[in-house]
Amino acid sequence: MTHTLIGLPVDGRPVVRAQVQQLVALAPGFELRCPAVQDLGNFRLPADRDDLAHWLRHQREQADAWVLSLDMLVYGGLIPSRFIDDDEATLRKRLALLGELKKPGVPLVAFAATMRISNNCVADEEKPYWNPYGSDLWAWSFHTDRYEQTGDIQSRAQGESAAARVPEAIRADYLATRARNFALNRATLDLVEAGVIDRLILPQDDTAEYGFNIAERRALQAEVAARGLGDRVLVYAGADEVMHTLCAWAVGQLRGDAPLRIAVQPTDSAHWQRLMPLYEDRPLPLALAAQLRAVGAVAVEHDAELMLLLHTQGLDQGDWAMRKPLPQRPGVDAAAWACITQLPVAVADDAHANGGDPHFVAELADHLPLPALAGYAGWNTSSNRMGSLLAQLVLARGRWSTSENQDVVALRLAEDLVWQADLRQRLRATQNEQDTPPAALAVAAESLMLTVGNAWLQRQGFVQRIQRAWLPWARSFEIGLEVCR
Template sequence: MYKRSVFFILAAIIIAVFFQRFYLDVPVGKNITITQKYTKRVIFIPLDSRPPCAKFVIDAGRIADIEVITPPQSMMDYYTEPGNTAALRRWLAENAVSADGIIVSIDQLLYGGLLASRQSFGKEAQEGALWQMLKDIRESNPQLPIYAFNILPRITPPANIDSVQDIKNLMEYSRLTDKLSQFYDEDDLVKIEKLRGKIPEGHLAQYMDLYIRNLQLNKKLIDLAAQKVLTKVVIGQDDGEKYGIPNMERRSLQQYTATEQLDNGTVFITHGADEVGMSLLFNMAQEFNDNKYHPRIFVAYNEESSAQAILPYMAAPVEEITEEKIAMTGGRIVSTADEADFILYLHIGDDENLSARYCGAKRIKEWLKDGKKVAVVDLSRHFSADEALFPVLLANDVPVNSLLAYSGWNTVSNSVGTAVSQAALYCLSDNNKINTDDVLRLTYNNLTVLYEHFVEDYFYLKGTIDAVNISLRKAGINNVSDLNLENNYLWANRMLALSLQGQLDKLAYSMASRTPLTIKTSDGIKKIYLRNMKVDAFFPWPRTFEIYTDVNFTMLLGQ
């Protein structure tokens, strides 16, 4: 018995020493203090106040040493409450003089945000005042880059149309109208006429007027680009489908742009919405860059069929959207990984290709081992953790700190646009680094954005959101899109914070995270270790669809 006890005690000591040595010991190295450095200042009016549209852009700006300035929160939208458009225009006019560049959401400046723009029926928008203000800014600042973006209305009717049957009928009317405009079919014409008789006249008028007014608004923006009032205009298409009136508006605007003889560098029409601000931030960084950097990108898929997959909320296959987002950077797709600035790996998971995830993790691990730069887009057809690549990366000790970007939000356009922009910003900045401090600052800022996407895109959206929603519903709170700020909102925030910190702790002690990141500096090859990871998280709006995350960590420099 005595010998057995001694054996167990010795075994426990050995295990404890091993754990201490390999998991808790801080590697020999210097604790790095990062001082932010800004070389340019960009005024940014976000699409709305959600983190993907605002905070992500601010954080990404630091990768390129760009200070992104947004309006005071008191002027911005808050969920269903629109922003103060008059105050926002005054703020923009007052701050334009101190800016090196301007990026503005027309939806925010005219209506007070994306949600408000969908409810704009019967509301007078001060278009004339906005156009005049932009002209005044241009007259006072002839060389100032001014970018503007606007989002096409989605196929789903505005929220005030709340009859389930009316919503279904309007959406089917939209699909058939677009289909009929491309392929004449008498049966479709009969169906449209029957639907017209079922839809209340006021609802149909509101639905159609939304597209008519938006078409004229976008044509005006294109005219301002032709007149060089605006340096660049991007028109995004929110949640789309294969057929729908939004597609008709997109095609009409493409024809109008061609008639005006404007190239993609001046007017770009794209799928997506929330990521457009991030894409334009990279374009602005290009403006500031003397050599007008254009990325070379090697695109790889988890399997050949993924390129042609059409995922939810998309009006085009993955490959078309990917080519579009790369075109927005002015970049080009190259045929081999060796000639690329970075590899864009797209995982399109579904319940039929689960076994391919190991092969994907192995490819990424080999690329990283060879010193290649890799950005990962991690999507799943059913929006499930079981179909995602990230847990397989962790299980196979893929050094995730070495990734340039990771994105797996709710749509292809969001995820691809965000990942391409972050990776391109990194490569542009990496080309301009001068000394070791520049390299360390770039590394820290990119890792911050990377980990915020790990936390939100995987930990939250592929798991924690369901746990929070189930807990709320078990407590009798069925509407998770309208939480009570005095009661269940605070409880939901508490559940969120505990869950995400627990998952981040687990990631922090995995080999995938603890494997040091190797960087090249003016002082030679160095290793970067991350320790003391913490995440602050809360729901920015009284609903559980999106979260605000702020990830902090200690960065140590070793040999």
């Protein structure tokens, strides 16, 4: 008997759709059914929400659980949620579809991101005025909230100065968009209270310690507490990994699993507890705790089923995408190497944002064959990688040595380490993305992955090979990979 999860991802990128389907298939007897890629919009182009609603209604009888991105359902995707101009009343009508889909005894879990505020002037994923006002909008947001929380006079002056550099009409439009999206997120709490949504995650997309979005997070947390919904609503940093974690949680519920018991072993025990990950709003231990709870796992000191090797270096992360080098490299604790043969090992490679740490992985390979890993993740933000990795470990529970699970390990190393930390940098050094035709950029990316990427997999002892590579959004930041035995 096959249990069918009906899923609505935030968009059609492989990492949030096809790769999640691959993870769910690691659990015997489970499948994740999603709309076709072409029905999920493309980058700034919203999906046809009426067509999606029609598709969802037709899945009602087959659904053993629902895992739904409300950003896709309501706005047509995560990126369109930041600029689509529908009014609040129209969007609320789309949210009402959940009441039609809900069936007694069938879990319905959902997620909706708090709108991010990017700290640069790149308007690709924002409203057009982000270029040139993005950095000032971010500074206005960050310092206004910081002043309100700390009373710091310098932040007040910086916030006022940044606001003065942004035309009043733009500030008003930005605040109105935020207010509309925040109202929709608050409305999801009514659906939890009414029993329509069984589990809700409100992740913080690309954030910092302060900002208008953090003020919204505090307000949401206060309302969750006041309504007594803390056992059903989680609010924490993340976004792209939530489809992974909610699918794992739903499968665990359907199987009746006890929480997966994980031993957490840091590679830099002197610093990791004080590390504040880039693009997130809390120290790494709190981010990890949130992801463990979300996926249905628990950190233990005894009787663990597997070990999570959490790799960091120093008090700050590097960032491959922004060409920010790793500030410190104190090295790997001897205790970490000493214990990695005692349990199955999965690696959360968290020294850098937007890619893994080649230096560390090369050292790891001297202690443990990489194909023997139970899991690996090093993509994008700390919460993206930890959440998706934990989801894999829950879904493949007790089957971490299978060839199907090794397929995922090979894919993640190829994408997160070989592409993000190495080949993407090589491509950007030789190609100007603004001037290179998308087809030519995709050919160059595939050529690198099929040659250098496959040579790396072969050297590490993987039987898997990259069969195809493509750029789903016609830019180098994301890559799609088909990895097969």
